[in-house]
Amino acid sequence: MHVLITGGCGFIGSHIAEYHMDKGDVVHLIDDLSTGNFDNVEQFKDRPNFRFNQVDILTWPELERTVAWADRIYHMAAVVGVYRVMAEPIKVLSTNIPGCERLLRAAANSGWKPRILIASSSEVYGQGQGQAFAETDNIIIESAAHYRWNYAISKIADEAFGLSYAQSAHLPITLIRFFNTVGPRQSGRYGMVLPRFVEQAVANQPLTVYGDGEQTRCFCDVRDTVQALDRLANSQESIQEIVNVGNDREISMNELAQMVKTMSNSKSEIVHIPYEEAYGEVFLDIQRRKPNLEKFYRLTGYHHQWSLEATITDLIELARRKIKQS
Numbered sequence: 001m002h003v004l005i006t007g008g009c010g011f012i013g014s015h016i017a018e019y020h021m022d023k024g025d026v027v028h029l030i031d032d033l034s035t036g037n038f039d040n041v042e043q044f045k046d047r048p049n050f051r052f053n054q055v056d057i058l059t060w061p062e063l064e065r066t067v068a069w070a071d072r073i074y075h076m077a078a079v080v081g082v083y084r085v086m087a088e089p090i091k092v093l094s095t096n097i098p099g100c101e102r103l104l105r106a107a108a109n110s111g112w113k114p115r116i117l118i119a120s121s122s123e124v125y126g127q128g129q130g131q132a133f134a135e136t137d138n139i140i141i142e143s144a145a146h147y148r149w150n151y152a153i154s155k156i157a158d159e160a161f162g163l164s165y166a167q168s169a170h171l172p173i174t175l176i177r178f179f180n181t182v183g184p185r186q187s188g189r190y191g192m193v194l195p196r197f198v199e200q201a202v203a204n205q206p207l208t209v210y211g212d213g214e215q216t217r218c219f220c221d222v223r224d225t226v227q228a229l230d231r232l233a234n235s236q237e238s239i240q241e242i243v244n245v246g247n248d249r250e251i252s253m254n255e256l257a258q259m260v261k262t263m264s265n266s267k268s269e270i271v272h273i274p275y276e277e278a279y280g281e282v283f284l285d286i287q288r289r290k291p292n293l294e295k296f297y298r299l300t301g302y303h304h305q306w307s308l309e310a311t312i313t314d315l316i317e318l319a320r321r322k323i324k325q326s
């Protein structure tokens with residue numbers, strides 16, 4: 001199979017690449033390396049079934065030809081991470097929306113129907129109503145307009161494009177609402193919480209919890225994520241559907257910080273810092289973010305292999321090894 005991964009040097013993209021490389025598929029990555037890192041896929045660079053172009057999805061002239069080559073496309077390229085969203089609110093919109101549309105237009109023009117998975121996000125649920133978020137929930141964007149929601153708006157637009165191209169151009173597209181995904185190669189630099197806690201704990205620096213720390217999240221190991229994505233791509237039933245992808249074990253940021261501290265035997269203290277200090281301005285956080293996974297289980301039949309403890313153990317080990325090597 002020929003697999004195209006946009007944003008393929010990023011965190012999730014590089015794991016999708018690894019999964020398909022291991023299966024012997026021909027894998028083509030495109031990435032502008034804005035947040036991604038070629039180190040994530042360096043290990044594959046000499047294999048005959050690996051291709052890479054450092055290009056911007058918005059302008060790359062070869063996009064149409066490459067899309068026409070692919071049997072399956074994972075569209076992961078996006079401006080991601082709370083810090084980048086707050087620092088570059090226009091770029092979030094002007095990359096994420098036209099990037100997705102350009103890819104879908106290329107697929108529609110190719111005369112060929114590659115299977116397409118598009119990365120959306122649990123951010124589209126906004127504050128929700130406090131329960132586990134289901135794909136059938138209404139999406140409510142805060143009426144207090146603020147560019148903090150630009151990322152969610154860009155992903156809602158991508159979903160709308162995806163559903164419309166599936167309908168009008170009969171492309172086999174699935175929209176993936178990722179919940180917090182964690183694992184090796186994720187960077188803490190752009191606001192992701194678990195890699196930041198692990199880096200701080202192994203360096204015996206204070207673990208910085210934003211706000212009161214009672215906000216909850218559910219973390220899915222990326223190695224579970226990529227297996228589930230493959231199952232979704234192989235399922236006819238998931239075409240023209242939106243699917244939550246994640247894990248539904250809920251944990252508060254205070255509990256997570258304590259868990260990382262204990263598991264790493266760290267001397268770090270846990271400190272709370274206001275959002276204003278963390279992001280340089282007032283930030284409306286989402287208090288509770290838990291997926292309803294009924295549809296996920298029905299469509300994939302998948303059961304997670306990675307517990308949060310196993311992921312954290314792995315990340316601590318990798319962070320210690322990195323310190324030793326530096």
Ligand SMILES: NC(=O)c1ccc[n+]([C@@H]2O[C@H](COP(=O)([O-])OP(=O)(O)OC[C@H]3O[C@@H](n4cnc5c(N)ncnc54)[C@H](O)[C@@H]3O)[C@@H](O)[C@H]2O)c1
Binds near residue numbers: 010036
């Ligand atoms: N990691 C999560 O928890 C999570 C949660 C929700 C949604 N998502 C979505 O999943 C996808 C992958 O996220 P990730 O965590 O791997 O982030 P990431 O930042 O590691 O990956 C995104 C990749 O896209 C690349 N990119 C950005 N703009 C580009 C452009 N114009 N042209 C080409 N490449 C470009 C970046 O360099 C990077 O490698 C994203 O679409 C993200 O919005 C991720």
